[in-house]
Amino acid sequence: MDIRPRRNRKSSAIRSLVEETHLKTSDFIFPLFLLEGSNDRVEVESMPGIYRLGLDHMLKEIESCLKLGIKAFDVFPVVSESYKDQEATNSYNTDFFYHKALKRIKEEFPEAAIMTDVALDPYSSDGHDGIVKDGKILNDETLEVLGKQALSQARCGIDIIGPSDMMDGRVGYIREVLDDNGFTEVSIMSYTAKYASAFYGPFRDALDSAPKSGDKKTYQMNPANQREALIEADLDVDEGADFLMVKPALAYLDVIKLLKDNYAQPIAAYNVSGEYAMLKAAAEKGWLDYDRVMAETLLSIKRAGADIILTYHAKEFAQL
Numbered sequence: 001m002d003i004r005p006r007r008n009r010k011s012s013a014i015r016s017l018v019e020e021t022h023l024k025t026s027d028f029i030f031p032l033f034l035l036e037g038s039n040d041r042v043e044v045e046s047m048p049g050i051y052r053l054g055l056d057h058m059l060k061e062i063e064s065c066l067k068l069g070i071k072a073f074d075v076f077p078v079v080s081e082s083y084k085d086q087e088a089t090n091s092y093n094t095d096f097f098y099h100k101a102l103k104r105i106k107e108e109f110p111e112a113a114i115m116t117d118v119a120l121d122p123y124s125s126d127g128h129d130g131i132v133k134d135g136k137i138l139n140d141e142t143l144e145v146l147g148k149q150a151l152s153q154a155r156c157g158i159d160i161i162g163p164s165d166m167m168d169g170r171v172g173y174i175r176e177v178l179d180d181n182g183f184t185e186v187s188i189m190s191y192t193a194k195y196a197s198a199f200y201g202p203f204r205d206a207l208d209s210a211p212k213s214g215d216k217k218t219y220q221m222n223p224a225n226q227r228e229a230l231i232e233a234d235l236d237v238d239e240g241a242d243f244l245m246v247k248p249a250l251a252y253l254d255v256i257k258l259l260k261d262n263y264a265q266p267i268a269a270y271n272v273s274g275e276y277a278m279l280k281a282a283a284e285k286g287w288l289d290y291d292r293v294m295a296e297t298l299l300s301i302k303r304a305g306a307d308i309i310l311t312y313h314a315k316e317f318a319q320l
C-alpha cells in the first residue's frame with residue numbers, strides 16, 4: 001500500500017497537525033433569557049443548566065462569560081401574559097423592562113456584542129411572530145411593527161438585530177428604518193433559512209411564547225426544502241443582511257453547507273433549544289458522554305460551514 005491514511009492519525013501530536021476544524025470561544029453567541037426584576041433565577045425545566053435570569057444575575061453571567069472568552073450574547077425577554085397584546089406593543093416600548101435592561105447591559109459591557117431578536121411572538125397575545133387577523137399572519141402590517149421593534153432595540157445600543165420572524169421583505173424594511181434614523185452601524189443577522197421545526201419546543205417553554213392557535217408553517221420554511229433557502233438568502237443579501245443564519249443547525253447541516261458554498265457573507269447557525277435538550281436528557285440518563293457529544297456536535301456545525309454558532313452549550317464548552 002502506497003497510501004496509508006492511518007499514518008496521519010498515529011499520535012495526538014500528528015492528529016492535531018492535520019486537524020481541519022477548530023472551535024474557539026469567540027465563535028459563539030450565547031443566548032440568554034431575561035426575567036423582569038433583578039434577583040430571580042429560574043431554571044428552564046426542559047433545558048437543564050439554562051436559567052431565566054433577573055438583571056443582576058444576567059450582568060454577572062455576562063461578566064463571567066466574557067472572562068471565558070465568549071464575547072457575544074443574544075438576549076431574549078420572558079414576558080408575562082399581562083404585558084402581551086394583539087399588536088405586541090411592548091415589543092417597541094423603550095420603557096419596557098427588557099429595553100431598560102438592554103441599555104444597562106450595554107452600559108456595563110460596551111465591549112460585548114449584544115444581539116436581540118426581532119419577532120412579535122414573546123409580546124403577542126396570539127404567540128405568533130406576526131400580526132394575526134382572522135387566523136392569518138399579515139405580512140406587510142407586521143413589517144411596520146418589526147421596524148419599530150428594531151428601532152427601539154437600536155436605541156438601547158444593541159449591536160446586532162436578529163429578525164427571526166420570517167416575514168417577506170423584513171430585512172430591507174428594517175435596514176431602511178435603521179438607516180433613516182441614523183443607525184447605519186447597527187448590524188442585521190437575518191434568520192435566513194428558519195425552518196418550522198419542533199426543535200424550538202424548549203425555547204417556547206422558556207419564554208412562554210408558543211402560538212395560542214395554529215402553527216408557524218405559513219412563514220417558517222418547510223423542513224423538506226433545501227433550494228428554497230437560496231431564494232431567502234438572495235433576498236437577504238440584496239436587502240442588506242450582514243450575516244445569514246440557518247436554524248436549527250443539526251438537522252440542517254446541508255443547508256449550512258449550501259449557504260456557505262454560495263455566499264460570501266458570514267454564516268451563522270442556531271444550535272437550538274431542542275438540540276441542547278436532547279444531549280442533556282441523554283446525559284442525565286447516563287446514555288451519552290455529555291462533554292464529548294457536545295464538542296462533536298459543535299464541531300459538526302462548524303465543519304458544515306458555520307462561522308458563528310448560537311448555542312446554549314457556549315459557557316459549558318468554554319469552561320472545558
Ligand code: PBG
Binds near residue numbers: 117164204271
Ligand atoms: C422567535 C424565536 C424562536 C427561537 C428564536 N427566536 C422560536 C420560534 O420561532 O418559535 C427558537 C430558539 C431555540 O429554540 O433555541 N421567533
